[in-house]
Amino acid sequence: MYSLTLSLILWSQLVFNYNQSVGVKKELLHFKSSDGVEMSADFYFVRKSTSPLIILFHQAGWSRGEYLEIAPKLNALGYSCLAVDLRSGGAVNDVQNETNINALKASKNTRYVDAYQDMQAAVKYGSSRLTKGKLIVWGSSYSSSLALKLAGEMSDKVDAVIAFSPGEYFSSQGVGRDYITSGASRVTQPVFVTSARSEKNNWWGMYVSIPSEEKQYYLPETAGNHGAKALWSEYADSDEYWMALSGFLKSI
Template identity: 40%
Template structure:
């Protein structure tokens, strides 16, 4: 009986979170692929936009809980379905399905086109947007790389970045010299590896966080309510974000 009650409570919590998504929109990447995203509007007057990119085999559903917390501190959140993905939290990756059906290139590296398209989309919403990128796993790596190649990104939040691209792309080299502020979080088991990855960056404002309570989860799901380390990660992340008024 207790298990049934727990399941029902979880279901209604999930539905309540889903309803927080103000609207689902689409825009187009440079190669013509239509990209799906969920927009979570903040009630606070703000020009800050947090673009949220999921980990491999996931969808924009990775950020249901995360976005509903970020909008409370003044960020309009846009959770994007990248072309490399599948499903999570009962949310299918519509972009990945279109990419497969249409024969679009859809490797992890090809998701750079989707990140660039999301940035361009934000610029149609606001004349002077303050753009923040949040990535999870492979997309965290691409967000750091993107920030190092552009001058219109205010900060990057990355969870569990790494070398996921083989000989095709070295993230350590691609982010060498990065000056954009960043927050990078990872499990304790990944910490040494992440420090090496970031060793060539030159950002003056940065936090590289590992939890103390337990190892932590890979990617942005370490912020989910069911994560044992969520409070530690949220506290450190909010401390980082407080300076971006």
């Protein structure tokens, strides 16, 4: 689903740029969700307001710490990144989820579906305060599903969507079995979907439902990994994921 030669060139450039980096520019930002819960996010920036922005959402039980290694590499490709703590989460890579703590203190629900309002708030904040360029939403596991729904409902603000291991994970939370698939049917922006090799059946139905003419997917030849951690360098096949992702980003 992508040009291997082009992706190899892009990946080589990314590695060179990343290795030549003199340091990561990062700020901890705070803003409110629609119900008043204070949210936390790490802003990894290249050039404030002028660089395209990728908003990074984590997987279940985790935090913005999922992107400690990933965000600087995206900076090297020219993208600023906002790694957001969603209220449905915990800790990873020694980074505690501050939004989750704040939501619990305020006696708010912290199910997957409850995090959707946080994602909406992050897009509104990012588009109004952090970039005048393109805005891309990126999700991991449950948040990748919600990112597809978000792209369909906020097409005026979202220019593309990247989904690592999406699926219909929400039927036990009071929504329909096609909660995400029905939302994905409204996505007309460029889309990139990937996952572990065994997870294709979890998202193929929703992928088919996406009407966008600029959609791509990638499945590894190896077993692969669930969620955005597939990009972590500790995994032997992470380079292949990066090459596929780089090719998609170049295409948009």
